[in-house]
Amino acid sequence: MSLAAGASVRFDDVYKSFDDTVVLAGVSLDVEPGEIFALLGPSGSGKTTMLRLLAGFEQLDRGCLLIADEAVEHLPPARRGVGMLFQSYALFPHLSVAENVAFGLKVRGGGRGDVQARVAEMLELVRLGGFEARRIAELSGGQQQRVALARALAPRPRVLLLDEPLSNLDPALREETRIDLRHTVKQTGITTVLVTHEQEEAFELGERIGLLNDGRLEQVAAPAELYQDPASRFVATFVGRCSVLPGVVEARGAGDALEVRIGSQRAPQVWSCQGGGGIEAGDRVDVCVRPEALEIEALELAPGAKTGLRGEIEVERYTGSSSFYTVRLTAPSDGFGAAADSVSVEVAMPGAAAGLSGACVVRPAAQEPPPRVFPAGSTGAGS
Amino acid sequence: MPWLVLAFLVWLVGYPLLVVAAEAFGIGGPDADGPTTEAFRSFFTRADEWNAMWRTLWISVLSTLAAAAVGVPLGFLFERNEIPGRRLLGALVALPVALPPLVGVIAFLFLYGESGLAARGLQTVGLDVSWRLTGAWAILLVHAYSMYVYFYLFTRAGLSGQDGAAIEAAQSLGASRSQILFRVTLPRLRPALAGATLLTFMTSLGSFSAPYIFGGGFRVMTTQIVASKLNGELRMAYVETTMLALLAFGSLLLLRRIDPGLDLASGARGTPPARRRLQTQRARVAAAAGGWVLAGVLLLPHATLILMSLVPPNTWTVEAFPPVLGLVNYGDLLSSAERLRPALNSLWMAAAATLAAIVVGVAAARLSLRRGGLPGRALEAMMTLPWAIPGTVFALALAAAMSVNAPWVGRFVLVGTLWILPLAYLVRSLPLTGRSIFAGMRQLDPRLEEAAASLGAGALRTVVQIVLPLLRPAVIAGAGLAFITMLGDFVTSIVLYTYDTRPISIEIQSSLRIQETGIAAAYGVLLMVLSAAAFIAWDDRSGGRL
Known part of the structure; x- marks a missing residue:
């Protein structure tokens, strides 16, 4: 298994508004190489915007964004070395499982043999070996999520972004998938930033959690500290009962x-x-x-x-x-x-x-x- | 990039309309002597101009009512009743939608014309009747025949989307069948009927083939414009063009205002009510026979067209039925390069316009929906505009704008060249491809493009490998409709064609003028077959979205 190298991520005093609505108001955050970091917060708190800024789908108004100490805010998404697992998975329905996973590798001009080997490796990693020729519509929700993960990891990104990765799954499947997801991501050693509005998901997946409210980070801490030693009344009432x-x-x-x-x-x-x-x-x-x-x-x-x-x-x-x-x-x-x-x-x-x-x-x-x-x-x- | 595409669309769609309006006021152009309202004053004082405006309006209103009177009951018949052969008959009844207006018009001429098959038949059995298929009633008849399909298809679609539970609820509350029809079914059908009304009214307003062939001295605005142009009254033609554009635009706004597009969905989709099965064998046979007779009547003009195409020149004089049938006309058509040329012209010009409309449509839809804002809305408006404006207006507008060499104001001499007709076809194709591609693009998850970008794909690769394959059904549906429409175009062609670019429709008209009815019919059949083939192929590939 070739592991993706983890890279540090830094948000430095980042501001972002949509029209007159301030979505991020001076957010600073450091994510360590190889860490699984969860952004938790209610709807509209700015967590998805942070993820989309990091991916390059939105442009920040002010501040700096660094990946492995390199400023990336002016780079297009294709050149940031960031893999993303979308909430809807965004799998290409006209391509097979293998073609989906190979997409990012072919874009980078990988040789046929290398691409095939990497696709096989990634599908093994997500326990979908033998599913290469399947159409996306033939897969269950959980399998689609795993293909999306394999596709995001295949080009060896420096950072993996997970946007509400479990929200489209049945409650019964979530727990199992959560354990799987954490295991797979840890196996690759990649720096991971995930967004969720569910405390349970953040606590189980995240090694550290950043709790966002109204475009500001209320507290950044390990799950236990967040629960036992909340920094504000908002943190105390949002996390747990x-x-x-x-x-x-x-x-x-x-x-x-x-x-x-x-x-x-x-x-x-x-x-x-x-x-x-x-x-x-x-x-x-x-x-x-x-x-x-x-x-x-x-x-x-x-x-x-x-x-x-x-x-x-x-x-x-x-x-x-x-x-x-x-x-x-x-x-x-x-x-x-x-x-x-x-x-x-x-x-x-x-x-x-x-x-x-x-x-x-x-x-x-x-x-x-x-x-x-x-x-x-x-x-x-x-x- | 959005501004570039927008600039092209404004130049192609909006600018010619402005030029024609400006020249109507004597501003710009070779005969500029303005600004002056003289031509408009003349328009408002001439009775024939007012008559043409008034006739255009009432013909459109009556055509819409007549089309509804035929189409709505047919829609109910085929959607709500289980009659033998329902699927095939239902499809046959919808067939005229795929046929170019000119083909329907000449088919009518051959069947119901003064010396048509029907008149000859009646005379043979001793009924000494004679009539002239001309004037307002002839136009209305042809309109009702060719436009009932809009009401038929919209009614069927509306009925199939209704929830059967609503009818059962009304029944359980004690409502009678008529109460259910008027209080439950028809109110919920209103959006579909409003859509069909808008489509029929606007099509009728811009109708050219029927008034041109059957109108005689009865002129509507489209034929009045072409007559003024042919008479050399260019300024008056521009005024008429401007007035027709305003009439069309005003009608569109008014019709939209009358129906505010109320959302009558109940929230629950449900399933449509079960079709009514006829109880007795006799009723089923009668319904089937009635259905086939109806389909026969509706398809009779086209059968006549095929028959006429098989009549060799100068072989049918006084007989009720052609004494000789053969493939001479087709032989003539296919063996002579000069005769085949209009078909090839129509094919390449329709194909080129459709291809360009796809490229512009995909670019405009992607930029409009992804970027939004003012340029986004303007892009969509420019793509839709040619739908609301009659083809004659655009033909005249392009003729006015592209007959002057003034590159610094975006005007080039294209009239009389190979390019003007494909360009005009492109303008008319834009709303057809655009509507379909915009709808397809709206259904496309924008995250797919983001996923491709995050995997390292650039914009071009994303469009080619992700967007286009997923848009294929929408592109094919829109392109199919555009191709079929342009293949049979008559309304813009008659204003802008040159001898080298004359399309099939112009050749049909020329053949009719010199009494070569067999050749005209053969061209008509060719157009019919090409359109039907394109319709079937595209309907199949677009998953029935055409």
């Missing part, structure tokens, strides 16, 4: 430690949280808490329970490994504004269905990391 509770900082402890008052004035709860610099005692804050970082207890089982926010269980969802409870907090709104009156939190209880209902109390689970705190009303990292 998260409830947001209004609170007021009581005191600042050592490092990032904060004591935050939550709930009503009459029965306040003080939770130990974590928050960045710039948050001081007396500040209003948003407390972001994961479902698994809370525990729930039925009130009738603990009538004397003093700690915890009181609430009513509205919905119970059992997913097999856990039960999820949506709890509407019943604290009167005498201290934290109207928002406190209509706050719901989600709590996860691992194991078999607990079958709780009615009134309950909710409090932080002792063994989980403390909830993260962000200035009240903030969205992005820069706000």
Whole structure:
């Protein structure tokens, strides 16, 4: 197997607008050689534009784009050494599987024997040996995706771009294809940038993830860090499930430690949280808490329970490994504004269905990391 | 690049129209004495001019109504009923769409003309009737005969796209058959009927062959323009041309306004209702017989044309049926280089125009759809414009623009040369190839071109290896239609032909004038066969998109 050499990729203060809409507002990013990097974000956040800029299908307004330390923003797509797997696969329907894979090799003037050998090698890599003569229409969605991958890799590009690579597949096929895709890409050692709006896909494929929002990178981190140590309220709520509770900082402890008052004035709860610099005692804050970082207890089982926010269980969802409870907090709104009156939190209880209902109390689970705190009303990292 | 293609199209399509309008006002050209509105004042004060405008309008309205009266019921008959031989009969009924207008016109002449087969037949059985196939009613008859196909095809397409569940829903709500027809089926057929109305009305507005052959003293705008030109009244011909262009454009805007193109799709595609099976054997036989008689009546003119082509010169005088039949006319036609020349002219000019229209169409569609913006919209508009403007207008416009040597303003003397007719054919082919290629290009995933680019292919390779092979059905469909139309063109040819470039249609007209009906019919059959062959071949290769 001849491996494609990985090349570094750099976006340096890149700006891009379409008409009056700013799509990328000064994005800087470094992708290491051989790394699988996932761009994650909601629709319209600019992630596909980043990919298309890198491929050369769009021209940037300002900034620099480098592949292997070479500025490429003025090069046409054909000369960038970038392979792309399109969301729709964009396979040429009038060509056979082998002709599709050979297209980029023939364009480069490869000899017949070399082209045939490389096509065979690539089809073996994606486990489609023997499919050379098939028409594209005769293939399943998963097979088409693999042909598209083989076609993109055949000319030995320096960088591989994957645009929502699994979105056209049945949910049942996605998991299997995801593992396959990661395995194939790692085998070639090629630098890979993938775009997805699905967290699960980004987490499973990406070694690092860049989370985009409104044309800015909110956070660039490994999946675990992104989940456990979100840089902003947006990151906390976009990645994984998260409830947001209004609170007021009581005191600042050592490092990032904060004591935050939550709930009503009459029965306040003080939770130990974590928050960045710039948050001081007396500040209003948003407390972001994961479902698994809370525990729930039925009130009738603990009538004397003093700690915890009181609430009513509205919905119970059992997913097999856990039960999820949506709890509407019943604290009167005498201290934290109207928002406190209509706050719901989600709590996860691992194991078999607990079958709780009615009134309950909710409090932080002792063994989980403390909830993260962000200035009240903030969205992005820069706000 | 988009600007270059746009500049070429503006020069070819838009510029001649401007030149003819300017010369109508006495601006530019060899007889420039303007700006003056004298010719327009003269146009508005002459009764024959007003008559021609008015006749053009009402003939078009009545032709549309007559075509609808024949085509819509036929569409319902073949789409909603399971009658024996439905597929073959249904295809035969649509056949006139593939035949050049002039062929239909002379076939009518031979069958229903003053001394045509029908008149002779009736006289033989003792009915001493005589009529003259001339004037408004003759034109209307020919129009209805040749244009019902638009309504027929649009009605069938509209019905086949309707969801049978809507009819079943109406039935379950207690609606009667007539209520279902008027409240469910016809309202949902409106877009199809509006499309057919637009097509028929605009075709009728620009119709030339029928008014020219059957009109006699009854002139419409197209024949009035040609008459003015032949009489040497060039300025008046330009005024008439400008007025007809405005009339056509105004009609197009009005018809589009009347039907805003409401989207009547319910969202769910569904399947069309099952065809009604005739219950009794007698009903089935009667329906089949009726269908064949109908097809026979519709195809009778063309059968007559074939018969006439087999009548040797000077052998048919007073008999009801030709006493002698043979292949003499075909022998004449094929053995003489001079006689064969119009056929070869038509073939090469139609082929050259079609090829050029494909190249321009692919370039314009790709640039228009990929780049968008103002040049994109302008490119598409320039490609579509010749559809809305009658052929006579373009012929006159090109004749005006390309008869002056002024290269610095984009005018060259092309009239009288080999190039003017293929160029005129190209203009008229543009909307035919363009519509099909634009539609094909819109369906093409733009990511395919990006995929080719990311794999290292340049623009030319991408077009040749990816775009063109995938566009093939659309290109073939548009090119087929353009080729067939240009093969039988009469309306532009009569204004722009030279002796060396005379096409089949002009030769048919010349033969008719010198009473060589057999030769004229043989040319007509040749045109019919070439068109039918092209139609069948292309329909096959384009996957039935023609």
